[in-house]
Amino acid sequence: MDVEQTKIPQATAKRLPLYYRFLNNLHSQGKLRVSSKELSEAVKVDSATIRRDFSYFGALGKKGYGYNVEYLLSFFRKTLDQDETTEVALIGVGNLGTAFLNYNFTKNNNTRIQIAFDADHSRVGTEVGGVKVEHVDDLEDKIGRVSVAILTVPSAAAQGMAERLVEAGVTAILNFTPARITVPSHVRVHHIDLAIELQALVYFLKHYPLEEAVEEE
Amino acid sequence: MDVEQTKIPQATAKRLPLYYRFLNNLHSQGKLRVSSKELSEAVKVDSATIRRDFSYFGALGKKGYGYNVEYLLSFFRKTLDQDETTEVALIGVGNLGTAFLNYNFTKNNNTRIQIAFDADHSRVGTEVGGVKVEHVDDLEDKIGRVSVAILTVPSAAAQGMAERLVEAGVTAILNFTPARITVPSHVRVHHIDLAIELQALVYFLKHYPLEEAVEEE
DNA sequence: CTCACTATGTGAAACATTTAACGACTTATG
DNA sequence: CATAAGTCGTTAAATGTTTCACATAGTGAG
Numbered sequence: 377m378d379v380e381q382t383k384i385p386q387a388t389a390k391r392l393p394l395y396y397r398f399l400n401n402l403h404s405q406g407k408l409r410v411s412s413k414e415l416s417e418a419v420k421v422d423s424a425t426i427r428r429d430f431s432y433f434g435a436l437g438k439k440g441y442g443y444n445v446e447y448l449l450s451f452f453r454k455t456l457d458q459d460e461t462t463e464v465a466l467i468g469v470g471n472l473g474t475a476f477l478n479y480n481f482t483k484n485n486n487t488r489i490q491i492a493f494d495a496d497h498s499r500v501g502t503e504v505g506g507v508k509v510e511h512v513d514d515l516e517d518k519i520g521r522v523s524v525a526i527l528t529v530p531s532a533a534a535q536g537m538a539e540r541l542v543e544a545g546v547t548a549i550l551n552f553t554p555a556r557i558t559v560p561s562h563v564r565v566h567h568i569d570l571a572i573e574l575q576a577l578v579y580f581l582k583h584y585p586l587e588e589a590v591e592e593e
Numbered sequence: 594m595d596v597e598q599t600k601i602p603q604a605t606a607k608r609l610p611l612y613y614r615f616l617n618n619l620h621s622q623g624k625l626r627v628s629s630k631e632l633s634e635a636v637k638v639d640s641a642t643i644r645r646d647f648s649y650f651g652a653l654g655k656k657g658y659g660y661n662v663e664y665l666l667s668f669f670r671k672t673l674d675q676d677e678t679t680e681v682a683l684i685g686v687g688n689l690g691t692a693f694l695n696y697n698f699t700k701n702n703n704t705r706i707q708i709a710f711d712a713d714h715s716r717v718g719t720e721v722g723g724v725k726v727e728h729v730d731d732l733e734d735k736i737g738r739v740s741v742a743i744l745t746v747p748s749a750a751a752q753g754m755a756e757r758l759v760e761a762g763v764t765a766i767l768n769f770t771p772a773r774i775t776v777p778s779h780v781r782v783h784h785i786d787l788a789i790e791l792q793a794l795v796y797f798l799k800h801y802p803l804e805e806a807v808e809e810e
Numbered sequence: 811c812t813c814a815c816t817a818t819g820t821g822a823a824a825c826a827t828t829t830a831a832c833g834a835c836t837t838a839t840g
Numbered sequence: 841c842a843t844a845a846g847t848c849g850t851t852a853a854a855t856g857t858t859t860c861a862c863a864t865a866g867t868g869a870g
């Protein structure tokens with residue numbers, strides 16, 4: 377209820393799900409404690425950064441001991457609202473959309489794709505990854521109170537769909553199309569642009585050389 | 594050839610492909626000039642940030658006029674090495690892998706997926722998006738001199754595959770599995786974790802409220 | 811040619827994030 | 841119990857990024 381944690385840096389917030397997932401792994405392996413150093417090696421985040429991240433939530437660890445996995449996990453469960461599930465709609469059941477639907481989100485996760493839409497009549501009525509596919513024409517009727525949408529449609533359809541989603545009450549969109557969509561200021565959009573990610577990687581490869589390759593024996 | 598531009602901030606480097614793509618659009622629309630303000634509205638990046646980004650490459654614009662699309666474009670083409678194509682391998686032709694293969698990378702792009710691998714014999718020999726699928730057992734034989742790989746395998750296979758890729762000469766990996774892979778220090782890995790992106794969006798939605806929704810008429 | 815506009819390029823400030831370093835406390839060991 | 845080793849939480853410094861605000865210079869209309 378308290379929205380006082382608004383002071384947590386965004387960079388930290390983005391890492392929380394990563395920590396949470398890894399702690400879950402540790403827990404199911406029966407591990408009882410973990411140090412920031414161990415965690416660091418597993419998730420590839422500097423150990424000081426991990427300690428700093430955790431410290432925004434108070435003193436979760438014990439000096440000389442580390443963190444109690446069980447305790448940390450239950451703490452993150454609350455913080456990440458793992459108790460209440462957030463319902464998500466997916467628009468565009470192409471390959472990328474199908475990949476999402478088959479992803480096992482419910483495990484370790486507070487999000488569930490509740491409903492999917494596609495413009496292709498041949499896909500409508502089928503089930504993909506346990507989610508029923510509706511026709512996009514019925515979006516306004518069937519989307520219900522869902523507030524988060526994953527947009528995996530062709531980019532030409534992106535802006536139009538975004539507007540319909542917003543009109544239907546969606547307030548957060550995960551946009552996988554290359555189109556930069558325009559939405560009212562109360563709607564949050566995160567862009568993930570696969571082509572750009574690849575190009576950026578190539579750019580770094582060519583212009584930001586890492587240390588020389590070392591001959592391994 | 595000169596690796597002197599290594600001073601360009603990483604944040605800027607990540608935006609370059611975005612600028613490049615949008616400039617291409619403008620160019621094919623026949624637009625001759627563009628201001629940082631126009632560009633800003635289209636790509637959703639602050640105009641001062643755009644000017645700053647461009648300024649790392651020198652004075653590309655003209656005061657009172659803006660930027661010449663043609664000139665800017667040809668400049669970026671050189672900078673982003675759009676002339677020489679980088680060859681990429683894709684490992685794991687599941688839904689996500691297929692989405693990549695069907696993506697039209699060659700348009701506006703200096704990267705081409707040259708070869709794909711999968712562990713499923715029924716997929717081997719088929720063509721997806723114009724790319725031939727080979728069996729992953731033949732990876733070392735057939736990968737050639739490819740230096741960039743897209744990893745879209747099940748997460749349990751990620752670390753093992755990464756090691757084989759590195760051994761085969763790959764120096765940059767775009768990792769879509771939730772597994773945080775460990776590689777030698779000369780190999781660059783970018784992680785894109787779909788589940789985490791979704792969880793992070795939900796976290797922001799709940800904890801970082803945007804301005805109140807405004808009634809629209 | 812003049813003058814009002816326009817829009818760049820950048821110094822400086824603001825903001826955000828990471829990392830180093832270490833005091834303080836816990837645990838483990840003999 | 842004393843002491844060595846381990847590890848957190850945090851202060852302070854370093855680093856990285858964005859944004860403001862404006863001098864400057866080119867544009868374009870009359």
